[in-house]
Amino acid sequence: MADILVVVEHQEGAFRKTTLSTISAAKVLAGLIGGEVDALVLGQGVRSVADTVAAHGVRGVLLGEGEVFARYLAVSYAPVVAQLVNEKGYGAVLAPASTFGKDFMPRLSGLLDAPLASDIVGFAKEGNSLRVQRPMYAGNAVATVELVGSPLLFTVRQTAFDPAPKADAKAPVTPVSVTADPGGTTFVGREETRSERPELTDARVVVSAGRGIKSPENFKLVEQLADLFQAAIGASRAAVDAGWAPNDWQVGQTGKIVAPELYFALGISGAIQHLAGMKDSKVIVAINKDEEAPIFQVADYGLVADLFKAVPDLIAELKKLKSA
Amino acid sequence: MKILVAIKPVPNPDERVKIRKDGSGVVLDNIKMVINPFCEIAVEEALRIREKRGGEVVILTIGPKESEQQVRTALAMGADRAILVETTKELDSLGVAKLMAKAVEQEKPDFVIMGKQAVDDDNNQVGQILAAILSQPQATFGSKIEFSEDGKKANVTREVDGGLETIGVTLPAVITTDLRLNEPRYASLPGIMKAKKKEMKVIPADSLGVDASLKVRVLFLAPPKERAGGRKVADVAELVDKLKNEAKVL
Numbered sequence A: 001m002a003d004i005l006v007v008v009e010h011q012e013g014a015f016r017k018t019t020l021s022t023i024s025a026a027k028v029l030a031g032l033i034g035g036e037v038d039a040l041v042l043g044q045g046v047r048s049v050a051d052t053v054a055a056h057g058v059r060g061v062l063l064g065e066g067e068v069f070a071r072y073l074a075v076s077y078a079p080v081v082a083q084l085v086n087e088k089g090y091g092a093v094l095a096p097a098s099t100f101g102k103d104f105m106p107r108l109s110g111l112l113d114a115p116l117a118s119d120i121v122g123f124a125k126e127g128n129s130l131r132v133q134r135p136m137y138a139g140n141a142v143a144t145v146e147l148v149g150s151p152l153l154f155t156v157r158q159t160a161f162d163p164a165p166k167a168d169a170k171a172p173v174t175p176v177s178v179t180a181d182p183g184g185t186t187f188v189g190r191e192e193t194r195s196e197r198p199e200l201t202d203a204r205v206v207v208s209a210g211r212g213i214k215s216p217e218n219f220k221l222v223e224q225l226a227d228l229f230q231a232a233i234g235a236s237r238a239a240v241d242a243g244w245a246p247n248d249w250q251v252g253q254t255g256k257i258v259a260p261e262l263y264f265a266l267g268i269s270g271a272i273q274h275l276a277g278m279k280d281s282k283v284i285v286a287i288n289k290d291e292e293a294p295i296f297q298v299a300d301y302g303l304v305a306d307l308f309k310a311v312p313d314l315i316a317e318l319k320k321l322k323s324a
Numbered sequence B: 001m002k003i004l005v006a007i008k009p010v011p012n013p014d015e016r017v018k019i020r021k022d023g024s025g026v027v028l029d030n031i032k033m034v035i036n037p038f039c040e041i042a043v044e045e046a047l048r049i050r051e052k053r054g055g056e057v058v059i060l061t062i063g064p065k066e067s068e069q070q071v072r073t074a075l076a077m078g079a080d081r082a083i084l085v086e087t088t089k090e091l092d093s094l095g096v097a098k099l100m101a102k103a104v105e106q107e108k109p110d111f112v113i114m115g116k117q118a119v120d121d122d123n124n125q126v127g128q129i130l131a132a133i134l135s136q137p138q139a140t141f142g143s144k145i146e147f148s149e150d151g152k153k154a155n156v157t158r159e160v161d162g163g164l165e166t167i168g169v170t171l172p173a174v175i176t177t178d179l180r181l182n183e184p185r186y187a188s189l190p191g192i193m194k195a196k197k198k199e200m201k202v203i204p205a206d207s208l209g210v211d212a213s214l215k216v217r218v219l220f221l222a223p224p225k226e227r228a229g230g231r232k233v234a235d236v237a238e239l240v241d242k243l244k245n246e247a248k249v250l
């Protein structure tokens, strides 16, 4: 059976946990179609990323280093992955359905003329054929799709697969000699959203606010609530569009998909596109002054109230509970 | 600049689509088809660039004859002319991109701009695949586009997971749009009148000599798991009690 390759995501040397769910998905796939799971790390000075991945139950890690990979660019990633797939005969390639995977995996699909299923949430087998599940229509439908051709390409929804745990044995890390020519593409710069908080997609608790929060200053209130849980902060599109929150806080169909243990929706109406990003959370709390707001249909605990009154009360109650 | 804008008609995203009983697709009766919101942003951006730098905005869509309606809307917004690559066949992203590539080869635009994602299939693939087929640079999830004086290069700011990133691409290139790029205009009444007279070239997809056989086949659709939500609490005290003693998340 042909083997499976996972392309590892990192932020210039900082490992991203998105990859761990992708490894899990690759293992589920291996269980169904056979083969072993390898990982590929591309970058510059990223040996530590390779070592981290090697400890999470893959057969081997391919490490491709070079100045040209110091900054991630789809134009340099896609051809290298294509080259390795051709040389080593991988039957499937998986990457996280983050902005990283969404950017270069379709380019890989175009280079290899190979089928790509985006944002997959499950695999199954029927007879001899592989069935893949993926959401469509803002999560209002789950499609079962079949891929024709080879290699099979997937981007994996992080929330749909548990992170691959640490394994007993460490996989060998093998350097591969690869290079790329980004041609007419250059990296110009990055404006990072810095935060001491956990990443939205990894956090146990997410506190999100929408247009109801009314001003950027009022996000202080959101932060105070988030602090009590070491939570990540999210936002609706309306709050991001208004410039009250950075773009990478947007939760939803076209932003980030989260599924924490506990999700707070503060002053968010619950549009289809927002629900698409959070309705798989374990427990959903909604605070909204409009009792008709659609967010209440998915909330486990809905509180019809003015958030500027309810949230400070909630913070006070939680503090009392903590000190008790 | 000559700008090619790819647009896709989708069911109105503000309505919740229903799945057909047999799972073969969604029920589209009574649902209005609109230009995919990300494509609308692409049209708007192209118009603004033309207003600033001059040139031509050409709309491209691939699909059935009925797509004409949404194409007319894009023309009414101000685009100059349109190409409809007509087919009733089901297509996947590779098929769409291969057909598009033919149109690009014919038109030779300075760049192609399109939505990052169609909100029906939620694939987020076509722009990147097209860029690969054309061996051109790609800049996805654009929230700001700036051209060099000579119009040979563009700096595109991209919405990525860690924040914002800017890359420079030499034209011709493929750019895909994110939500914050702009706010699309509405078609004006005079715009709608003018649109009726604008050129719309219809090219039968079969005439392009492209093998667009499906590599990703949707077998059936099913509804997602329903949540048992909908419960209300009376006040903050009850909320805290429920979170602690019932949900056990505190």
Ligand SMILES: Cc1cc2nc3c(=O)[nH]c(=O)nc-3n(C[C@H](O)[C@H](O)[C@H](O)COP(=O)(O)OP(=O)(O)OC[C@H]3O[C@@H](n4cnc5c(N)ncnc54)[C@H](O)[C@@H]3O)c2cc1C
Pocket: A209, A210, A211, A212, A213, A235, A236, A237, A238, A239, A250, A251, A252, A253, A254, A255, A256, A266, A267, A268, A269, A270, A271, A272, A273, A274, A277, A287, A288, A289, A290, A293, A305, A306, A307, A308, B013, B037, B038, B119
């Ligand atoms: C192509 C496309 C993609 C999209 N992608 C996304 C996406 O990824 N994520 C996303 O979130 N949206 C997305 N949207 C936008 C989505 O359709 C909604 O417009 C958006 O989610 C609304 O944000 P909101 O709930 O904050 O604002 P609103 O809908 O305006 O709701 C504000 C809510 O706050 C409540 N409120 C006001 N004041 C108070 C108060 N004092 N106390 C308590 N409650 C109060 C109001 O009752 C109201 O329910 C997308 C839309 C399109 C077309």
Ligand SMILES: Nc1ncnc2c1ncn2[C@@H]1O[C@H](COP(=O)(O)O)[C@@H](O)[C@H]1O
Pocket: B006, B007, B008, B036, B038, B039, B060, B061, B062, B063, B093, B096, B113, B114, B115, B116, B117, B118, B119, B121, B122, B123, B124, B125, B126, B127
């Ligand atoms: N049939 C089509 N005709 C024209 N453009 C399309 C078509 N399908 C997809 N696109 C473009 O590709 C973008 C991304 O679509 P997708 O990869 O399907 O999510 C869309 O926003 C459109 O701009």
